[in-house]
Amino acid sequence: MKKTTRALALLAAMPLLALTACSGGGGGDADAAAAGSITYWLWDSNQQPAYQQCATDFEAANPGASIKIEQYGYDDYFQTLTTSLVGGNAPDVITNHPSFFPQLASTGQLLALDDVVESEGINFDDYQAGIPELWVGEDGDRYGMPKDWDTVATIYNAAYLTEGGLTPESLVNLDWNPEDGGTWEDTIAHLSIDKNGVRGDEAGYDPQNVEVYGLGLKSKSGIGAFGQTQWSMYALSAGWEYSDKNPFGTEFNYADDEYIDTIAWWRSLIEKGYMPSYQAASSGVGIKDAFGAGSYALVTDGSWNARSYYGFEGIDAGIAPLPTGPTGERVGVLNGLADSVLASSENPELSKKWVGYMSTEACQNVVADAAVVFPALNSSSERAREAFTAAGIDVSVYFDAVAAGSVELAPIANHWVDVLAIMEPAVESVLIFEAEPESLKEAATDVNKLFAND
Amino acid sequence: MTAPAIDRRPARSSARTPTKKNLFGLKRREAIAAWLFVAPALVGFIAFYLWPAISGLYYSFTDFDLLTAPEFIGVANYTRLLSDPLFWNALGTTSWYVLINIGLQTVLALGIAVLMQRLTQSMVVRGVVMLPYLIANVIAALVWFYMFDFQFGIINEIIAGIGLDRVAFFGESEWAIPTVAFINVWRHMGYTALLIFAGLQAIPKDVYEAGAIDGGSELRMFRSITLPLLRPVLAMVLVVTVTGSFQIFDTIAVTTQGGPVNATRVINYYIFDMAFNRFDFGYGSAMALALFVLLAVFTFVQLRLTRANKSDLG
Structure with missing residues (x-):
């Protein structure tokens, strides 16, 4: 009996032993800075092969280092x-x-990376303007090394344009306003076709039985507060701003008329x-x-999705600029991703080295050649543009928008x-006609209450 | 009766094992064996239920964002809970789901069980009935999500084919919960049917024979023999399925994520959302505890009402 209990006690202690063994292994000594094993997480499976390639190259250049990608x-x-x-x-x-890093940074989960900028000799002038600044926390420290950038444009179904007697060029100079939707709405109306073949701008159009919608609708995805690919291009081109300042605004403008009128106009397209x-x-x-x-004849979506729209059999897709707004400007949200090192990492030296590697030319070029996203480094970004072109996707609209400054940085805020x-x-209930756009003012009050106690 | 009597004699028992009995009236040797048998389950229970429950109780009195140390704030989370319209909405939504889910599932499962018992004893049929339960919840939800798709789903194709208007099953507030409930009825009714079927097997055949001699119809025998004798099993099945049903989560997470608006923001999804998306673990814990108390009371009432511990047999 005694033997059994001892065996049992040993059995019970085993997971503990394994745990301590694990935590002992990662420590490492100082002179083995670039050695050891670290884990790297990403979410876009389309980008995984490129980063796997980066990891392989990195391991070859740093014997003893091992990167595990999940x-x-x-x-x-x-x-x-x-x-x-x-x-x-x-x-x-x-x-x-960018939406999640302030929470992680302010709770001490991320390591400051300012020393990486120095050790890698990085000059942020070589990167897409605006993108590196996204990753500076409220305390002034850098918590992310920029890896790519993205913005929004119109994507069209070329066959529907031709059927409607339009050309891609006719999408270039459209204007929008919240009262009658401008030529942007005229185009959307014209491209909408009901079950009887009647167009949206013709008499007798049946809004209840639609075959092709002029404009697509993306549900969820930050539809209320961000509207990145849904309504931001309208509200921002009407002169609206997300908050009093960006980054780290403390008063949000969801009670503004520009915002509410935009949502009201946008909803009217459904009716x-x-x-x-x-x-x-x-x-x-x-x-x-x-x-x-x-x-759908048209959709507004981000550059990170551009490639997917070109991948459908029998659909000839193209990219066109966003419409201009009441201010006379076109405005798309400029956003980007970065790599961060977690404070809990047991091998911060190697982790920082890997992060630095990913944001510099060797890896940025590998990512560029995969033609999935636009790398943050300008020279690699140009290279990605060529890779996209070689894949039959003309992405110059996104580049032109950024070059022309027709972009605004994504909101970054606590809470x-x-x-x-x-x-x-709140916005969902407006869109399903359970509430009126004016009701958004209530939600706006709730939002600003979040910042009241800071 | 005899064994304890022998043990009471001190002279003999000292030569064997000590006579002291523990809390459960077991002898020491038996007690060790008993604890050994219970140990695997007990370890799991303590590690995965009791300890988390106690920590949850503590966290429910704190402001805790998971990433920094919790801060004791007394009953603030509970007072917030009372005045949180979304919490009450979540309870209402969950109850509506349980009502549809359990109502439909129990009736269908009972029907299937009775059909199996009266018509076929085939193992193949039993296996087939069980099949949906063997599919992972998430997979089942995903497959139905595509089948219910507004534009391309086979169900809407059929609806449109017979000339009716397409239904946005997951997008309409009034359809979302019934649709989710339907998916889980589909997945669980076979399993529930098997549980009930096992209960039916325990009803003696001669009762039915007597019924038949008395000229009772199938329907009459179902009402006057099957249902009353099945009551304890049915009560057990109800307690288990209702408790499970209240904890609906995965189907919602896969299909509607609480929407449209708050139409499918069931209690478990709301708790999860608060704790892990919005980093309000303290408030999430308070709601989880409220749900626990609610379910405990509910189960107790259910057991009492259905007199689950007494059978009408014999």
Whole structure:
């Protein structure tokens, strides 16, 4: 009996032993700075091969270093990260998103990377303007090394343009306003076709039985507070700003007329039958597949998705600029991702070295050649543009927009997840006609209460 | 009766094992064996249920963002809970889901079980009935999500084919919960049917024979023999399925994520959202505890009402 209990006690202690063994291994000594093993997380499986290549090159250049790449879908990426931080088995380096990094930085989960900029000899003038600044925390320290940039444009179904007697050029100089939608709405109306073949700008159009919607609708995805690919191009071109200052605004402008009028106009497209109902758009496959099935003539979407729109069989896609707004400007959100090192990493030296490697030319070029996203480094970004062109995708609209300064930086703020959580249901209930756009003022008050106690 | 009597005699028992009995009236040797048998389950229970529950209780009195140390704030989370419209909405939404889910599932499962018992004893049929339960929740939810798709889903194709208007099953506030409930009825009814079927097997055949001699119809025998004799099993099945049903989460996470607006923001999803998306672990814990108390009371009432511990047999 005694033997059994001892055996049992040993058995019970085993996981503990394994745990201590694990934590003992990672420590390493100072002179083995670039050696050891670290884990890197990303969410875009389309980019994984490129970063795997970077990791292989990095390992070849740093004998004894080993990078393990793990991929988790974006939908539960940050929840998985949170639980792994709490559970003590977090990765060393992560792909980070501007919406989430303030929370991680302010709770001390990220390492400052200013020394990486120095050790790698990085000059941020060589990077896409505006992108490196996204990753500086409220305390002035840098918490992310920029890896790519993105913005928004119009994507069209070329066959529908031709059928409607339009050309890609006719999409270049469209204007929008919240009263009658301008030539942008005229075009959307013209491209909408009902079941009887009547166009949206013709008499007898049946908004209840639509075959092709002029404009697609993307549900969720920060639809209330951010509207990055949904309504930001309208509100921002009407002179609206997300908050009093960016980054780290403390007063958000969701009670402004420009915002509310934009949402009201946007919703009116549903009534007119130019855009699907929110119910339909949120019940099943997303905007890309609906575009691929020929349900939409135009959509507004981010550059990171451009390649997917070109991948549908039988669909000839193209990219066009966003419309100009009441201010006479076109404005798309400029955003980007970065790599961050977690404070819990047991090998910060190697982690920093890897992060530095990913943001410099060797790896940025590998990412460029994969033609999935635009690297943050300008020279690599140009290279990506060529790689996209070689793949039959003309992405110059995104580059032109940035070159012309027709972009505004994505909002970065504390409590951003709460802002999203308050605004999403509020805008959803407007879009499904359960509430009027004026009701958004209430949600706006709730948002600003979040910052009242800071 | 005899064994304890022998043990009471001190002279003999000192030569064997000590006579002291523990809390459960077991002899020491038996007690060791018993604890050994219980140990694997007990370790799991303490590590995965008891300890988290106690920590949860503590966290429910704190302001805790998971990443920095919790800060004790008394009952603030509970007072917030009382005045949080989304918490009450979540309870209402969850109850509506449980009502549809359990109502439909129990009736269907009972029907399938009775059909199996009265018509076929085939193992193949039993296996087939069980099949949906063997599919992972997330997979089942995803497959149905595509089948219910507004534009391309086979179900809407059929609806449109017979000339009706397409239905945004996951996008309409009034359809979302019934649709989610339907998916879980589909997945669980076979399993529930098997549980009930096992209960039916325990009802003696001669009762039915007697019923048949008395000229009772199938329907009459179902009402007057099957249902009353099945009551304890049915009560157990109900307690288990209702408790499980209240904890609906994965189907929502895969399909609607609480939307449209708050139409499917069921309690478990709201708790998860608060704790892991919005870093309000203290408030999430308070809601989880409220749900625990609610379910405990509910289960107790259910067991009392259905007199689950008494059978009408014999």
